[in-house]
Amino acid sequence: MRYLPKSPADREAILRAIGVRSVDDLFAPIPAEYRLNRDLKIPRQMAESEIVDFFKQRSRENGDGYTSFLGAGAYLHYRPVIIDSLISRGEFLTAYTPYQAEISQGTLQSIFEFQTMICELTGMEVANASMYDGSTAAAEAVMMAVRLTGRRSVVVARSLHPEYREVLATYATHQGMPLAIAGYGENGRVNLRELEKTVNSETAAVLVQSPNFFGTIEDIAAVAEIAHRNGAMLVVSIAEAVSLGIVEPPREADVIAMEAQSFGVPLGFGGPYCGVIATREKFVRQMPGRLVGQTVDKQGKRGFVLTLATREQHIRREKATSNICTNQALVALMVNIFMTVYGKVGLKELAKQNLAKTAYAAGQFAKHGKVLFGQSPRFNEFIVETSEDPYAINSRLLGHKIVGGFPLKKFYPELGNAALWCCTEMTTRSAIDTAVGLVAESERSVNAPEEVDAEEVAR
Amino acid sequence: MKHPTPKATRHVNQNEGLIFEKSSAGKAAWKLPPLDVPEVDTTKLLGSAERKDLGQMPEVSEIEIIRHFTRLSTWNYAIDLGMYPLGSCTMKYNPRVNEAVARVEGIANGHPYQPEKISQGALRIMQTLSEALIEITGMDAITLQPAAGAHGEMTGLLMVRAYHHAKGNPRKKILIPDSAHGTNPATAAMVNYAVENLKSDSRGMVDLAALEAQMTEEVAALMLTNPNTLGVFEQDIHKIADILHAKGGLLYMDGANMNALVGKVRPGDFGVDVMHLNLHKTFSTPHGGGGPGSGPVAIKKALEPFLPIPVVVARPDNTLGFDYNRPQSVGRVRSFYGNFGMFVRALAYIQANGPDGLRQTTEDAVLNANYIRKGLEGTYDLPYSTPTMHEVVFSDKVQAKKGVRTMDIAKRLIDYGFHPYTTAFPLIVPGALMIEPTESESKEEMDLFVEAMKSIAEEVEEDPQTVLDAPHSTRVSRLDETMAARKPVLRWKSGA
Numbered sequence: 001m002r003y004l005p006k007s008p009a010d011r012e013a014i015l016r017a018i019g020v021r022s023v024d025d026l027f028a029p030i031p032a033e034y035r036l037n038r039d040l041k042i043p044r045q046m047a048e049s050e051i052v053d054f055f056k057q058r059s060r061e062n063g064d065g066y067t068s069f070l071g072a073g074a075y076l077h078y079r080p081v082i083i084d085s086l087i088s089r090g091e092f093l094t095a096y097t098p099y100q101a102e103i104s105q106g107t108l109q110s111i112f113e114f115q116t117m118i119c120e121l122t123g124m125e126v127a128n129a130s131m132y133d134g135s136t137a138a139a140e141a142v143m144m145a146v147r148l149t150g151r152r153s154v155v156v157a158r159s160l161h162p163e164y165r166e167v168l169a170t171y172a173t174h175q176g177m178p179l180a181i182a183g184y185g186e187n188g189r190v191n192l193r194e195l196e197k198t199v200n201s202e203t204a205a206v207l208v209q210s211p212n213f214f215g216t217i218e219d220i221a222a223v224a225e226i227a228h229r230n231g232a233m234l235v236v237s238i239a240e241a242v243s244l245g246i247v248e249p250p251r252e253a254d255v256i257a258m259e260a261q262s263f264g265v266p267l268g269f270g271g272p273y274c275g276v277i278a279t280r281e282k283f284v285r286q287m288p289g290r291l292v293g294q295t296v297d298k299q300g301k302r303g304f305v306l307t308l309a310t311r312e313q314h315i316r317r318e319k320a321t322s323n324i325c326t327n328q329a330l331v332a333l334m335v336n337i338f339m340t341v342y343g344k345v346g347l348k349e350l351a352k353q354n355l356a357k358t359a360y361a362a363g364q365f366a367k368h369g370k371v372l373f374g375q376s377p378r379f380n381e382f383i384v385e386t387s388e389d390p391y392a393i394n395s396r397l398l399g400h401k402i403v404g405g406f407p408l409k410k411f412y413p414e415l416g417n418a419a420l421w422c423c424t425e426m427t428t429r430s431a432i433d434t435a436v437g438l439v440a441e442s443e444r445s446v447n448a449p450e451e452v453d454a455e456e457v458a459r
Numbered sequence: 460m461k462h463p464t465p466k467a468t469r470h471v472n473q474n475e476g477l478i479f480e481k482s483s484a485g486k487a488a489w490k491l492p493p494l495d496v497p498e499v500d501t502t503k504l505l506g507s508a509e510r511k512d513l514g515q516m517p518e519v520s521e522i523e524i525i526r527h528f529t530r531l532s533t534w535n536y537a538i539d540l541g542m543y544p545l546g547s548c549t550m551k552y553n554p555r556v557n558e559a560v561a562r563v564e565g566i567a568n569g570h571p572y573q574p575e576k577i578s579q580g581a582l583r584i585m586q587t588l589s590e591a592l593i594e595i596t597g598m599d600a601i602t603l604q605p606a607a608g609a610h611g612e613m614t615g616l617l618m619v620r621a622y623h624h625a626k627g628n629p630r631k632k633i634l635i636p637d638s639a640h641g642t643n644p645a646t647a648a649m650v651n652y653a654v655e656n657l658k659s660d661s662r663g664m665v666d667l668a669a670l671e672a673q674m675t676e677e678v679a680a681l682m683l684t685n686p687n688t689l690g691v692f693e694q695d696i697h698k699i700a701d702i703l704h705a706k707g708g709l710l711y712m713d714g715a716n717m718n719a720l721v722g723k724v725r726p727g728d729f730g731v732d733v734m735h736l737n738l739h740k741t742f743s744t745p746h747g748g749g750g751p752g753s754g755p756v757a758i759k760k761a762l763e764p765f766l767p768i769p770v771v772v773a774r775p776d777n778t779l780g781f782d783y784n785r786p787q788s789v790g791r792v793r794s795f796y797g798n799f800g801m802f803v804r805a806l807a808y809i810q811a812n813g814p815d816g817l818r819q820t821t822e823d824a825v826l827n828a829n830y831i832r833k834g835l836e837g838t839y840d841l842p843y844s845t846p847t848m849h850e851v852v853f854s855d856k857v858q859a860k861k862g863v864r865t866m867d868i869a870k871r872l873i874d875y876g877f878h879p880y881t882t883a884f885p886l887i888v889p890g891a892l893m894i895e896p897t898e899s900e901s902k903e904e905m906d907l908f909v910e911a912m913k914s915i916a917e918e919v920e921e922d923p924q925t926v927l928d929a930p931h932s933t934r935v936s937r938l939d940e941t942m943a944a945r946k947p948v949l950r951w952k953s954g955a
Contacts, residue, residue, distance in 0.1 A: 001812060001815070001816035001819050001820065002811070003552050003554060003811070003812075003816075003820070003898075003899070004816075004819060004820065004823055004898055004899075005899065005900065005901035005904075006823060006901060006902060010901070010902045011823075011826065013902065014826055014827075014830045014902060015826070017830060017833055017834075018826075018829050018830060018833050019833070020829075023822045023825070023826055026822075026825050026826065026829055026846070026848070027723055027724075027825065027848075028846070029691070029692040029694050029845075029846050029848070030692055030694075030723065030724050031694065031696070031697065031729075034696075034697070034724050034725075034728050034729045035723060035724050036722065036723055036724055036725055036728070039722075039814035039815065039818075040594055040595060040721075040722055040814040040817060040818075041594050041814075042590075042591045042594055042595070042809060042813065042814055042817075043587075043591075043809075043810055043813065044813045044814070045810075045811065045812060045813025045814075045815060045816050046810045046811060046813065048556050048811070050810075051556055051560060051807050051810050051811060052556065052559065052560060054560075054810065055560035055563050055566060055584075055803065055807070056563055057580070058563075058565070058566065058580035058581070058583055058584055059563040059564055059565030059566050059580055060565060060580065061565070061577075061579040061580035061583065062565035062566060062569045062577065062578060062579065062580030062581050063565055063568075063569050063570070063573045063577040063578065064564050064565030064568075065565075066573070066577060068570055068573065070570045070572050070573060072572055073794060073795075074570055074571050074572070074795070076568065076570070080488075080489070082488075082521065082524060082525060084562070085525070086524075086525070086528045086529070086532075087747075088558065089528075089529065089532045090537050090538070090539030090540070091532035091533060091534075091535040091536075091537045091539065091540070092528075092532050092535065092537075092747065092748055093537070093539075093553065093558075093745045093747055094537040094538040094539045094550075094553050094745055094746065094747075095535045095536065095537045095538075095746065095747070095748045096543065096545060096548055096550055096746045096748070096749070096878070097746070097748065097749035097750075098535075098748060098749065100536070100869070100870075100873070100878065100879050101935070101938050102870070102873060102930050102933040102934070102935055102936070102937065102938070103534075103535065103536040103873055103878065103930075103933060104534075104535055104536070104748075105531070105534040105535070105934055105935060106530075106531035106532050106533065106534040106535040107531075107535055107748035107749070109475075109477070109531055109534075110528070110531055112477070112949075112950070112951070113477060113478050113479070113951070115949055115950050116477075116479065116950040116951045117516060117517075119950045120513065120514040120515050120516050121513070121514075121516070125950075126947075126949045126950065127949075127950070129749070130750070132606035132607060132610060132751075132793060133606065133793060133794055134794065135791075135793055135794035136606065136610070136792075136793055161794070163791060163794040163795065164794060166790055166791040167790075167791050167792060167793060167794060169790055170617065170767075170789060170790035170791055170792055171649075173790070174617070174620065174649075174650050174651040175649070175651065176651070217505070217508045244510070245510070245513070246501060246505065246509065246510055247505065247508055247509070247510055248507070248508050248509065248510045249510070266562075266567040266568060266800070267567070267568050267569060267570050267571070268561075268566075268567055268568075268569065268799050268800045269566070269569035269570070269571055269578070269581045269795070269796065269799040269800075270571035270794070270795025270796045270797070270799050271606070271751075271793070271795060271796070271797055271798040271799050271800065271801075272606070272750075272751035272753075272798040272799075272800050272801060273794075284947065284949070290749065291947075291949055292949070293943040293944070293947050293948055293949050294943070294948040294949075294951075295938050295939045295940065295942050295943035295948075296938070296939055296942070297935040297936040297937060297938050297939070298936040298937055298939075299936060301935055301936075303934075303935040303938045304938075305938045305940050305943050307940065307943040307944050307947060307949075308944055308947060309944075310944070312641075313609070313641040313642050313644075313645035314640075314641035314642075314884075316641075316645070317641050317644040317645055317654075318644035318645055318647060318648040318654045319648070320641070320645040320648075322645070322649070323609045323610075323612065323613060323642050323645035323646040323648075323649050324607075324609060324610075325607065325608065325609040325641075325642050327749050327750045328750040328751045329746075329747050329748035329749035329750045329751075330745065330747025330748060330750065330751060331747075331750070331751055332750075333747075333748070337524065337528065339516065340478055340488070340517055340519065340524050340527075341488045341489050341521070341524060342488075342489050343482070343487070343488070343489075343516050343517045343518045343519065344482075344513045344514075344515075344516035344517065344518050345487060345513075345518060346487060346488075346489035346491075347513060347516065348510075348513060349489075349491055350489075350491065352499075352501060353491055353494055355499055355501060355504060355505075356494055356496050356497065356498060356499045357496055359496075359499045359504060360496035360497060377504060377505045377506055377508050394574065395574075398574065398576065398577065403570070403573050403574065403577070406572050425491065425492075428495060429495040429496050430495075432496075
């Protein structure tokens with residue numbers, strides 16, 4: 001086996017040194033009746049070339065070569081090549097959690113820079129070293145608000161990513177945290193009147209997303225006013241990090257729970273991604289996850305350490321702020337390098353391109369179908385309502401190597417034949433024109449549909 | 460250093476400030492293509508939601524970024540540099556083919572919501588890995604969704620709770636041995652179970668009499684690490700399972716130490732009902748400085764209805780798809796399907812090994828740990844003489860007489876060119892030195908380690924101050940952690 005650095009003679013020598021006859025003697029503590037006396041029924045040992053072939057084959061079965069208009073919490077942005085050059089360095093890739101600070105300063109300083117840039121972008125005072133993803137970060141942020149307010153109930157916007165809502169529901173079930181939903185209005189934003197009625201003196205947190213699942217930018221000041229007037233905390237989820245280049249961050253929030261995937265992390269069929277929580281300094285001791293802090297060594301030289309560990313499971317056990325142990329360090333490093341590459345000016349220009357492509361696409365679609373919530377500001381997603389089932393349209397688009405917008409009826413049956421489309425800096429005008437043309441064609445031919453079980457094909 | 464070490468030599472490395480200290484207006488490392496659609500008036504589109512300023516985000520050039528992160532990287536220790544004997548953490552070699560295949564276009568850029576018809580590659584990877592892990596653990600079904608081991612624990616306990624709830628009583632308590640990982644009690648609390656401590660016996664194993672006494676119909680499960688954190692296989696495992704099952708309880712296995720068992724014995728065969736795996740431990744996905752992990756949960760048939768949604772299923776036409784229609788599911792624990800990129804790497808590792816390679820890997824891991832145990836016995840105190848498997852726990856009892864504790868010895872090891880072992884865990888061993896070499900170490904590397912540890916023991920006798928002040932060869936000496944916690948500085952500020 002090519003990963004194992006021992007010859008048969010080495011193994012013999014080690015057995016002699018230990019004083020046992022065979023390696024099976026070392027497994028004697030396992031009762032004989034449970035020992036496996038056969039080979040595992042898994043594929044045989046493969047050569048490296050065979051492994052590469054296997055995955056290249058899987059890649060060809062996996063949307064390789066398609067142009068996609070999908071967003072909905074996972075965004076295709078350009079990844080500068082230096083991200084992979086740098087994270088492939090073994091000193092980053094194959095290091096453990098930086099508990100031994102003296103030989104982990106590289107990881108620690110990079111996390112400190114990550115925390116700083118997340119603060120700059122979100123307008124918050126402190127940020128942690130990362131969480132699993134945006135959905136679990138949102139759930140953990142809400143639980144943080146529950147601890148801080150001493151209240152238990154939570155109001156969640158229906159325009160929050162539906163899968164984030166599902167994750168929160170799972171976490172909340174056994175924490176005795178009742179969840180109430182606040183719907184969205186005609187403008188695709190949280191319905192403030194409904195929110196007003198739902199938030200009360202028992203509400204620990206109001207959770208909204210901005211830009212929300214429909215791509216619409218929420219009126220954070222108005223939401224914050226309602227939450228704060230009732231003594232509740234405002235938790236804002238941000239799923240599209242690139243929006244922070246041009247959209248004002250939710251400064252009125254008490255906690256921000258982010259998904260930073262857009263910053264240089266591959267789509268990767270849904271993970272690993274990079275959640276992060278940012279908040280005010282006064283709440284830091286209730287924040288879950290690892291934190292890096294600046295300090296000095298014995299000679300007074302600047303250095304960095306993991307700090308405030310008394311919040312964590314390995315010290316506090318069942319009284320910890322969370323059971324979270326790992327973070328997403330290597331993915332946070334991708335995010336860090338991405339933020340460094342684009343920086344103060346690049347992030348803004350990048351966000352502007354997203355805005356322009358989306359404005360163009362929405363304008364083109366509006367000529368042939370209905371674009372919903374057009375009166376509210378949006379970033380890089382918009383909803384197109386068609387006469388035909390979007391699954392059927394998408395099925396046809398697939399034949400042209402185009403993946404159409406995300407059909408919303410799965411999560412929002414009331415939106416009928418609506419689909420969520422996304423454009424980024426990667427979307428070309430010609431791809432937009434082709435997609436618009438195909439949708440227009442299908443709108444025209446809607447009265448003469450082909451005999452395809454489209455839903456079955458494009459599901 | 461008293462004895463020159465053959466393992467490492469000091470060499471110059473580069474100083475480097477924070478990236479913000481290199482920033483100045485007008486430098487850039489990015490270039491966007493020309494816009495092929497009309498420019499937009501951002502103020503008109505966004506109104507009051509428009510952002511005007513990005514604060515103190517850096518402005519630097521590409522070469523500066525490359526040097527910045529390359530310099531930082533050289534300040535880290537890594538498996539690629541040498542032995543990383545962190546007990547319980549399983550720092551094994553991270554094969555590079557794993558990284559290569561994770562970056563193949565269709566795998567790296569697959570969108571989680573792309574239609575199933577063009578997701579068959581990803582689904583097949585998930586299916587193939589699931590089947591392999593089910594066979595390796597001897598369980599009946601699996602979810603790959605949890606993002607890390609602790610997240611897997613939570614998912615496992617949610618299923619335990621759902622199982623009991625379906626039987627009419629969710630029960631109140633989880634039993635946890637005093638040698639357990641801190642995540643176990645923290646997880647139980649998140650699922651609203653009370654934690655009851657279970658004492659270990661003189662061999663470092665579960666005390667059967669205590670278990671018998673504490674096991675009631677209010678106990679939902681026992682969370683057991685096997686081999687436990689002392690590296691000891693729980694020989695009475697089936698009796699433990701029987702005691703639990705007799706009262707309707709479940710046996711949860713923390714699979715952190717599964718690397719001691721793969722190909723030799725299967726938890727499903729010795730009575731385990733639910734367990735999590737850490738793909739970054741047993742299945743070689745990189746630790747990356749602290750994540751991403753991945754924590755699949757394998758279960759017995761009786762728990763299958765409660766798996767998180769969605770579940771990968773075969774359709775009548777032989778294609779694969781996601782099943783969301785599972786009314787008894789505990790729900791969703793993460794968006795999308797989990798850390799898919801880690802599934803790719805773990806499967807590539809399993810393929811590179813095959814059944815023979817995985818068995819040999821386990822045997823070598825156990826062989827190595829016992830070689831180190833033999834090499835250091837007599838020099839360091841071994842609090843439990845019970846046979847151990849993939850790791851061994853010593854204590855600092857002998858060295859403590861000179862005022863030198865496990866953390867000091869660990870720090871001194873850095874000067875000898877090694878990463879420290881795990882200190883002060885498990886909690887049942889005061890002053891623990893927890894050592895796990897993994898299968899990735901050659902005899903030569905382990906000989907150097909044993910030599911270094913013996914040399915430090917001599918230093919403790921002759922010149923303890925050298926050990927107490929260690930490390931002496933690093934960029935920074937021991938850092939003031941008290942100040943860091945008392946006056947937290949958690950971000951850079953200009954002029955600060």
